[in-house]
Amino acid sequence: MNARVVSTDIVLGILPIALLVALWQALVTFGYAPVSLLPPPGLVFARLAQQLVSSGYLHDIAATLFRLFAGFGIAVILGVTIGLAAAVSPGINAVVRPVVRVLAPLPKVALYPAMLLLLGFDHASKITLVAADALFPILLSTYYGASMVEQKLIWSAMAAGTPRSQVLFKVVLPAALPSILTGCRIGLVISCIVVFLAEMITSSDGLGHVLVAAARTFQTVDMFVPLITISLLGLILNGLLHGLRTYLLRGFPEV
Amino acid sequence: MSASLIGRRLSPLLACIGLLCIWQAAALVLKTDSFPTALEAIRAIPSILGDHEALLNILDSLRRMVIGLVLAALVSIPLGLMMGRSRAIASFFNPLLMVVYPVPKAALMPVIMLWLGVGDVSKTLVIFLGVSIPIIYHSFQGAKAVEEKMLWSGAAMGLSAPQRMFRIVLPAALPEILTGCRTGLVLALITMVTSEMIARQNGAGNILFNALDMAQYETVFAMIIIIGAMGIVLDAAFEKLRARLVRWSEPDVDIPVSFS
Numbered sequence: 001m002n003a004r005v006v007s008t009d010i011v012l013g014i015l016p017i018a019l020l021v022a023l024w025q026a027l028v029t030f031g032y033a034p035v036s037l038l039p040p041p042g043l044v045f046a047r048l049a050q051q052l053v054s055s056g057y058l059h060d061i062a063a064t065l066f067r068l069f070a071g072f073g074i075a076v077i078l079g080v081t082i083g084l085a086a087a088v089s090p091g092i093n094a095v096v097r098p099v100v101r102v103l104a105p106l107p108k109v110a111l112y113p114a115m116l117l118l119l120g121f122d123h124a125s126k127i128t129l130v131a132a133d134a135l136f137p138i139l140l141s142t143y144y145g146a147s148m149v150e151q152k153l154i155w156s157a158m159a160a161g162t163p164r165s166q167v168l169f170k171v172v173l174p175a176a177l178p179s180i181l182t183g184c185r186i187g188l189v190i191s192c193i194v195v196f197l198a199e200m201i202t203s204s205d206g207l208g209h210v211l212v213a214a215a216r217t218f219q220t221v222d223m224f225v226p227l228i229t230i231s232l233l234g235l236i237l238n239g240l241l242h243g244l245r246t247y248l249l250r251g252f253p254e255v
Numbered sequence: 256m257s258a259s260l261i262g263r264r265l266s267p268l269l270a271c272i273g274l275l276c277i278w279q280a281a282a283l284v285l286k287t288d289s290f291p292t293a294l295e296a297i298r299a300i301p302s303i304l305g306d307h308e309a310l311l312n313i314l315d316s317l318r319r320m321v322i323g324l325v326l327a328a329l330v331s332i333p334l335g336l337m338m339g340r341s342r343a344i345a346s347f348f349n350p351l352l353m354v355v356y357p358v359p360k361a362a363l364m365p366v367i368m369l370w371l372g373v374g375d376v377s378k379t380l381v382i383f384l385g386v387s388i389p390i391i392y393h394s395f396q397g398a399k400a401v402e403e404k405m406l407w408s409g410a411a412m413g414l415s416a417p418q419r420m421f422r423i424v425l426p427a428a429l430p431e432i433l434t435g436c437r438t439g440l441v442l443a444l445i446t447m448v449t450s451e452m453i454a455r456q457n458g459a460g461n462i463l464f465n466a467l468d469m470a471q472y473e474t475v476f477a478m479i480i481i482i483g484a485m486g487i488v489l490d491a492a493f494e495k496l497r498a499r500l501v502r503w504s505e506p507d508v509d510i511p512v513s514f515s
Contacts, residue, residue, distance in 0.1 A: 008346075009342075009346035012343060012346045012347045013346050013347065013349060013350035013351075014350065015347065016347060016348065016350070016351045017350060017351055017354060020351070033370075037369050037370060038370075094266075097266065098266035098267045098269060098270035099270045099273070099274070101266075101267045101270065102267050102270045102271055102274065102487060103274075104441075104490075105440075105441050105486045105487055105489070105490030105491075106483045106486045106487065107441065107444040107445045107448055107482055107483070107486050108445070109445050109448050109449055109452075110448055110463065110478070110479050110482040110483060111479060111483075113463060113464065113467045113475050113479065114290075114475070114476065114479055116467070117289040117290060117467075117472065117475070118285075118289075118290060189356055189357050192357040192359070193357065193358075193359040193360075194359075196359045196362055197359050197361055197362065197449055200359075200361075200362060200453065201449075201452065201464075208362065211362060211365065212365070215365035215366075218369075220366075220369070223365060223366055224366070226362075227358055227362060227363070227366075230357060230358055230359070230362075231354055231355070231357055231358045233357065234356065234357020234358070235353065235354065235357070237357075238353070238357070
């Protein structure tokens, strides 16, 4: 019964994607859109398959992934540390709160020119931008997760003899984990988006650069390929994070 | 007004001043041409805002942003609410949204420009696309969390399905929807800047990146301050509106847990 519900869900879910591709194909076949503006899906996917085995394109994917992971990693480390510290210590909280309140709504892309001027056109400026954008969702969800930890859990742990210095790692961190992982998921999607944008603005390699280079020469097919690639990458990374989440949260009550 | 409230009002301002001081100090230490001090950048602001054309450009950007945001809210909130209340609709749209989510919407700009030109339509469309997904997602979460009992009571009192949607689900999901709109507001600014940077024609993003290309570093940093201030002011204004609309909702989780 349950399996049947799931399989209906999958069919329902594939339907709109299939419809979208069908609509795309129909627009081309019936001549509503010239092939030079909207290449047929078959052509795009064939080109994608061809690109995925070419070393040049794989190099671009590797460059994008490197920046993505570096920026995301920095954001996770900083976000979780600062978030926990702010939740635990009122002193740090008093400093972090107003700063976060000012910096979080700031559109970070606007800072990118400053990062370019300070850090150069290489990896560093892009990684900084990714980290700056992914940091705040992770920081905020860590903070809220850690500040909502039930006081009873902490008292019980201390009554059971947990030393104060270990309460943070043995009680607060695990209890905040579901919230932290939700923040990481948002941060990961944002990292995908931002790394692509940064590469579109200035870069000599990476998926964003492939798109811009194709746009300059009106190679419409090549414009769609990096877009589909980043969507696939996002899906795969999201799937991996989901797997990590089910592994880390085994035994947690319904998440 | 109590002292703590004044403190809470003033602390973001203090944080701004603190950040500007750090910038000033860093610029004085580094001493490179491409990194002006905070004071130099602030001094460049009046000349940008005083320039008639630049001011019109910035207002144009804001107008596109607001139109895109409002259109996105009008479409996304009903869609998200319906997804939250119907399992079939949710499983219909969810995979599509997951596929579309990691695609940077501003990266669609070159493709959309081919179809619709570089004018207002394509930029507004890109902002619309960029903002929709978080609003849909939060409305979906909000509607899903509505208590069944309230809906049953509503049905028992004779409310039809659309009436239940309007009078029970919408208000109950409002705090979550507004959180989505707040995320959307920041995203709209980001998409606005990037779309104008890709279609270099007019707007705030264009001024910023043109100044970068022409090595007018004071203008670059002044524009960063202007765009940043827009983000902070819009966010604060929205937060005020939100607090007014959902005054009944539980207060902010402000109090840090201390276990010492």
